[in-house]
Amino acid sequence: MDETLRxxxxxxxxxxxxxxxxxxxxxxxxxxxxxxxxxxxxxTLVVDKDAPRGALLTSxxxxxxxxxxxxxxxxxxxxxxxxxxxxxxxxFWDKAxxxxxxxxxxxxxxxxxxxxxxxxxxxxxALAEYYSATGEQGALDKAIAIFRLMEQHSHDPQHGGxxxxxxxxxxxxxxxxxxxxxxxxxxxxNTHLHVMEAYTNLMRVWDNAELRARxxxxxxxMMHRIISPKTFHTLLFFDEAWNSRxxxxxxxxxxxxxxxxxxxxxxxxxxxxxxxxxxxxxxxAQAIYNEGxxxxxxxxxxxxxxGVTDPNFEWWPQAEAAVGFLNAYQLAGEAHFLxxxxxxxxxxxxxxIDREHGEWFRHVTKNHVVDHAAAKVSFWKCPYHNGRxxxxxxxxxxxxxx
Numbered sequence: 001m002d003e004t005l006r007x008x009x010x011x012x013x014x015x016x017x018x019x020x021x022x023x024x025x026x027x028x029x030x031x032x033x034x035x036x037x038x039x040x041x042x043x044t045l046v047v048d049k050d051a052p053r054g055a056l057l058t059s060x061x062x063x064x065x066x067x068x069x070x071x072x073x074x075x076x077x078x079x080x081x082x083x084x085x086x087x088x089x090x091x092f093w094d095k096a097x098x099x100x101x102x103x104x105x106x107x108x109x110x111x112x113x114x115x116x117x118x119x120x121x122x123x124x125x126a127l128a129e130y131y132s133a134t135g136e137q138g139a140l141d142k143a144i145a146i147f148r149l150m151e152q153h154s155h156d157p158q159h160g161g162x163x164x165x166x167x168x169x170x171x172x173x174x175x176x177x178x179x180x181x182x183x184x185x186x187x188x189x190n191t192h193l194h195v196m197e198a199y200t201n202l203m204r205v206w207d208n209a210e211l212r213a214r215x216x217x218x219x220x221x222m223m224h225r226i227i228s229p230k231t232f233h234t235l236l237f238f239d240e241a242w243n244s245r246x247x248x249x250x251x252x253x254x255x256x257x258x259x260x261x262x263x264x265x266x267x268x269x270x271x272x273x274x275x276x277x278x279x280x281x282x283x284x285a286q287a288i289y290n291e292g293x294x295x296x297x298x299x300x301x302x303x304x305x306x307g308v309t310d311p312n313f314e315w316w317p318q319a320e321a322a323v324g325f326l327n328a329y330q331l332a333g334e335a336h337f338l339x340x341x342x343x344x345x346x347x348x349x350x351x352x353i354d355r356e357h358g359e360w361f362r363h364v365t366k367n368h369v370v371d372h373a374a375a376k377v378s379f380w381k382c383p384y385h386n387g388r389x390x391x392x393x394x395x396x397x398x399x400x401x402x
Contacts, residue, residue: 252317285328297343
């Protein structure tokens with residue numbers, strides 16, 4: 001890679017992280033009156049002080065600022081991480097039954113105390129990162145406690161993997177859906193992707209035989225059940241026995257899986273799984289490159305066997321595309337993957353970064369028009385995808401030197 005170009009994109013990613021994303025969340029989202037974080041803020045920075053709060057947003061903020069503090073040791077990042085850590089444990093931790101509530105009101109009242117496994121996974125991911133950054137034993141203890149609860153209640157001993165959702169008392173829910181757009185099925189790609197991601201981060205700070213064995217199973221499920229050997233796209237929803245329930249493609253999840261799978265296999269350390277994961281990642285990246293990019297390099301939302309079904313753009317697939325295509329370039333050395341990664345960043349700079357109010361827009365139409373009705377901060381809109389992408393790009397481009 002051309003050295004001037006490499007340094008330019010490192011500088012772009014670091015400037016975006018430290019001068020836009022991280023300052024935005026510190027300045028605009030902290031609720032100093034009630035604690036925690038505002039549940040919703042519009043593109044023009046209008047705060048809905050009564051919007052519900054989710055453990056998911058707090059966990060993702062916690063991970064982002066713990067990771068940033070590890071890298072830069074800036075005291076304001078540590079302060080933000082501690083604010084998020086305190087919010088997660090005081091507002092969302094179930095002292096009676098363990099685990100994290102899914103949603104509470106702005107006043108802290110329980111709205112949805114269910115135990116969504118997707119949400120538990122992000123709790124582990126964030127708490128492990130906070131422990132890694134600070135050495136605070138209580139954070140690791142809570143991460144391990146969630147791991148044990150998931151293994152006790154959610155793991156499927158017959159077919160492997162995890163069932164999607166539980167009541168506050170850890171009884172299997174009848175409505176398993178993560179959101180209104182999801183299918184009510186026993187297992188999903190999305191939950192298993194982030195369980196694998198969470199267990200990877202926990203393995204970095206806790207050497208445990210049960211965790212390693214379960215992570216080996218998670219990686220094998222991803223490679224042999226979830227990723228299609230015919231199309232190299234991820235299958236999205238499954239019954240208990242891993243029969244696929246829908247013919248649908250989520251390009252953003254595909255490219256995110258591309259690099260998280262390799263990372264997970266490398267942290268586990270099994271050479272045969274590492275080799276298989278790397279080979280799959282390159283094939284996945286090629287399929288996405290062939291099918292999911294628009295003329296300017298943006299990654300469209302969805303498709304199926306007939307082609308693209310949703311040609312619009314969300315903020316997080318663009319962030320994941322920059323990382324995922326760079327991962328494919330690191331693995332295969334093929335120039336078109338590097339070009340795709342850099343074009344993803346260029347697309348972000350052109351259409352998603354809000355130069356007036358800060359952070360990124362959530363949604364851009366197929367005609368590259370910003371959807372200003374989509375909130376900048378919400379239950380789902382967070383600093384984790386774009387903040388992490390910046391850190392990954394800085395790290396990965398740094399390794400391309402020479």
